[in-house]
Amino acid sequence: MDTTTPFLDIRGLGVTFPTDDGLVSAVNGMDLRLERGSTVGIVGESGSGKTVTSQAIMGLLKGTSATISGEIRFEGVDLVGLTEQRMRAYRGRRIGMIFQDPLSAMHPFYTVGRQIAEAYRVHNRVGAKAARTAATDMLARVGIPDPVGRYDAYPHEFSGGMRQRAMIAMALICEPELLIADEPTTALDVTVQAQILDLIASLQAETNSAVILVTHDLGVVAEVCEQVVVMYGGQCVEQAPVGELFADTAHPYTRGLLASMPSMADESGRLTPIPGFPPSLLDLPAGCLFADRCPVASLVPGDRCRTERPELRGTGAHRSRCHLDELPSPTTIGATA
Amino acid sequence: MVGFLARRLLAMLALLLVVSFITFTLFQFGPADPAAAACGQECTPDRVAQARVALGMDQPFFAQYLNYLSGFFTSRQIGAPGAETLCSWPCLGKSFQTNENVTDVIMRALPYTLSMAVGAVLLWTVAGVGFGLLAALRKGRGADKLIVGAASVGVSMPIPVTGLLLLLIFVSTLHWLPFTSNSISSPFGPAGPGAWFLNYLLPWVALAVLFSAQYIRVTRNTMIETFGEDFMRTARAKGLDQRSIIFRHGVRAGITPVITMLGLDIGALLGGAVLTEQIFSVPGLGFTAVRAAMSGDLPVTMALTMLAAFFIITANVVVDLLYAAVDPRVRVS
Numbered sequence: 001m002d003t004t005t006p007f008l009d010i011r012g013l014g015v016t017f018p019t020d021d022g023l024v025s026a027v028n029g030m031d032l033r034l035e036r037g038s039t040v041g042i043v044g045e046s047g048s049g050k051t052v053t054s055q056a057i058m059g060l061l062k063g064t065s066a067t068i069s070g071e072i073r074f075e076g077v078d079l080v081g082l083t084e085q086r087m088r089a090y091r092g093r094r095i096g097m098i099f100q101d102p103l104s105a106m107h108p109f110y111t112v113g114r115q116i117a118e119a120y121r122v123h124n125r126v127g128a129k130a131a132r133t134a135a136t137d138m139l140a141r142v143g144i145p146d147p148v149g150r151y152d153a154y155p156h157e158f159s160g161g162m163r164q165r166a167m168i169a170m171a172l173i174c175e176p177e178l179l180i181a182d183e184p185t186t187a188l189d190v191t192v193q194a195q196i197l198d199l200i201a202s203l204q205a206e207t208n209s210a211v212i213l214v215t216h217d218l219g220v221v222a223e224v225c226e227q228v229v230v231m232y233g234g235q236c237v238e239q240a241p242v243g244e245l246f247a248d249t250a251h252p253y254t255r256g257l258l259a260s261m262p263s264m265a266d267e268s269g270r271l272t273p274i275p276g277f278p279p280s281l282l283d284l285p286a287g288c289l290f291a292d293r294c295p296v297a298s299l300v301p302g303d304r305c306r307t308e309r310p311e312l313r314g315t316g317a318h319r320s321r322c323h324l325d326e327l328p329s330p331t332t333i334g335a336t337a
Numbered sequence: 338m339v340g341f342l343a344r345r346l347l348a349m350l351a352l353l354l355v356v357s358f359i360t361f362t363l364f365q366f367g368p369a370d371p372a373a374a375a376c377g378q379e380c381t382p383d384r385v386a387q388a389r390v391a392l393g394m395d396q397p398f399f400a401q402y403l404n405y406l407s408g409f410f411t412s413r414q415i416g417a418p419g420a421e422t423l424c425s426w427p428c429l430g431k432s433f434q435t436n437e438n439v440t441d442v443i444m445r446a447l448p449y450t451l452s453m454a455v456g457a458v459l460l461w462t463v464a465g466v467g468f469g470l471l472a473a474l475r476k477g478r479g480a481d482k483l484i485v486g487a488a489s490v491g492v493s494m495p496i497p498v499t500g501l502l503l504l505l506i507f508v509s510t511l512h513w514l515p516f517t518s519n520s521i522s523s524p525f526g527p528a529g530p531g532a533w534f535l536n537y538l539l540p541w542v543a544l545a546v547l548f549s550a551q552y553i554r555v556t557r558n559t560m561i562e563t564f565g566e567d568f569m570r571t572a573r574a575k576g577l578d579q580r581s582i583i584f585r586h587g588v589r590a591g592i593t594p595v596i597t598m599l600g601l602d603i604g605a606l607l608g609g610a611v612l613t614e615q616i617f618s619v620p621g622l623g624f625t626a627v628r629a630a631m632s633g634d635l636p637v638t639m640a641l642t643m644l645a646a647f648f649i650i651t652a653n654v655v656v657d658l659l660y661a662a663v664d665p666r667v668r669v670s
Binding site for chain 1: 571574
């Protein structure tokens, strides 16, 4: 439908893992489109497939027991079909990644500076000295005081926030066009969280890179993202520009997620959790994956929510995977939720 | 670091003192009578009594012990009154059996044990770490199962079994290798390094079969654990090639338990591989220790026990230092 090739275009991504208990369907038909310079948040609870999706983009599932289907097109090139060898040219160079826990994500035996310089030297034919200079500059760019001195410090000698800054330096030193941040602030103090998000945003503005922010925290999404993808049971259940997601929530799961956020709590100060549990990824239901927990499934005529998996539909940028969307007046239904 | 070393050295001395005291005490209650053994076949009670005096065994327990300890600081005169001979510093006494200085006995046996240890340690480390790493990389596949299976067979083969089997096959039946010779104690001797290598090959293999099995298991397990670490994913996300990821990031982090094990095993092996030396008739420290213990040769047994303790304690200190060298997190404090 578009004439131009999207920067990142994920279509029908599926990831399954064989386990002793059977086949786990971690991602079931994930769709995502991302333009250069924009930020998308992937939100969902644990086990919703958001981390697996980000690892699939990075090609980190290659060589594991995972089976990947669908397409991940990066500037038109399908990354799913790339060999490990060819994928390496993308990792670090064109797609950078930062992880939840910077302490365990850094090698404990090497200095922070050396690890950043290593990331630089993988993709740039330079000597040790030039790499050291580049890494020191990068440490300065991510706001680490005394970068020359801190270059030779070990990860355990950094504070949590400084470690995550160093991690960002490591991921961005080759100026990748896409940054995947997997729960980058979850392990950090609340006061540090905002600083890290600001840092990511400002570096993104400098380099015009795209960012995928994986998080379970809608507050973080509201702060930095333009687009939001809500994941549930390994599927995208709703995708919308961030303002619309909060103002005009389409999917009952998203509504539940919003209601369970502290800032959205009612006057009594109580949170409203979503009752029930996510579906077992070993044995996905035939119908809507959220049907068992859905407060409005009974409003859909017949038993469609339990027999038929809804498609991701919608107008323009706002799409949702719910049978209710097809009913004549969604607003009246919203009131009952 | 200096304080750490000083503390460890003091602890080491204290420990050696305790070991020496326990060995000395145990010997007083042992069944062997050194005096009877020393006076030979035609023994009269009179000559046994003379021998006791000559060996210094007529003196009180503590006097004997202190006398023994003094040899660490100065030379001593040892022997029957009027027929004393000099035992030069460091004096660990004279053998009850041969009247040689114990230091000479040890220095004669040490090269054999070192020869055994050097090759065996190299062989089992290379084989153990190599196969363990391979098994970890091929986890769950055929090669892994084969290696793990072979390791469980290897670890359950006692040295007498492997040793005798090797001798039976390669020496007695195939005649590919010579039986171990007492005349070759170092690669720099007159026989040359080639003969030395062939001479010690079977003991090395026998020890390596047993030890590499343990190294395979430990290496495999720690490497599998390490490969699952977050920093391994980071290394991959940087775009590093497979070899850098496995060796520079994985092995570097996962090898520490192997270093610990290696240090302690080397320490124990230097104290004398008793069974291996017996089976291959290598007159090393273990071989000497067995002979001394059986004939009630207190000074030699004491010295070898303390030497073994010394090696093990030293190995512990070296392992601690290596740990600090490998893992920067240990260096703090």
